[in-house]
Amino acid sequence: MHTPAAVKSLPTVLLTGFDPFGGERLNPSWLAVQSLQGQHIASHKVVAAQLPTVFDTSLLELARLLEEHRPALVVCVGQAGGRAAISLERIAININDARIPDNAAAQPIDTPVVAGGPAAYFTGLPIKAMLLALQGEGIPAEVSQTAGTFVCNHVFYGLMHHLATQRGFEGVRGGFVHVPWLPDQGQPSMKTDELVRGLRVAIATALATRADIAAGAGSLN
Secondary structure, X not given: OOOHHHHHXXXXXXXXXXXXXXXXXXXXXXXXXXXXXXXXXXXXXXXXEEEOOOOOHHHHHHHHHHHHHOOOEEEEEEEOOOOOOEEEEOEEEOOEEOOOOOOXXXXXXXXXXXXXXXXXXXXXXXXXXXXXXXXXXXXXXXXXXOOOOOHHHHXXXXXXHHXXXXXXXOOOEEEEEEEOEOOOOOOOEOOHHHHHHHHHHXXXXXXXXXXXXXXXXXXXX
16 A cells, blocks of 8 residues: 555656537546546556647646646547547547537637647557457457547647657657547447546556557657
8 A cells, every 4th residue: 555655756647538528518538537536557646637628728738737747658538429439549640620619619620730740640558458458358449540630639649749849758658548428428338437447457558568569659740
């Protein structure tokens, strides 16, 4: 059992979810992430935080959290209605192309996330190992080749760009995970407890796995 001093010194996993958007009254990403606040996974403490579903503002809040907590691992989580499994995102692209307005009524079309930034970044998470671990626990999971072009991709790209370009984040790994709707939002769906269990498995696997089964990390120009 960790003493209070030991807990304070534990390395941090920063886990983020989003507030509801698009007329929804809840967001499963935040409900699942919030449930892991303060928990310990593989000798790391989880810090859960909510990001606004707003272009630009979400990245300002994420940058603040990264500077405050200096995490060893970052997993940003978002809602993907219509998907039936926990989706481990492979790549973030440098484009905003919003089908609907964000929560501040902004709807950027064909604009870059970061002007002059690389075309894309690959995830820093061991997504193939995470996939096998999730499936081994009977949790529906998949590797996804697109995080879309809304605020989820915006945050995913912004995260990877921050880790790649800001001093003090060398060796910090990060990535993005999409989760399905909850049952009362529509179908297909997953229950909150299964989402929470899936995130725990995914985080534990990421912490235990430095080299993925067949992974690449870095940027595409």
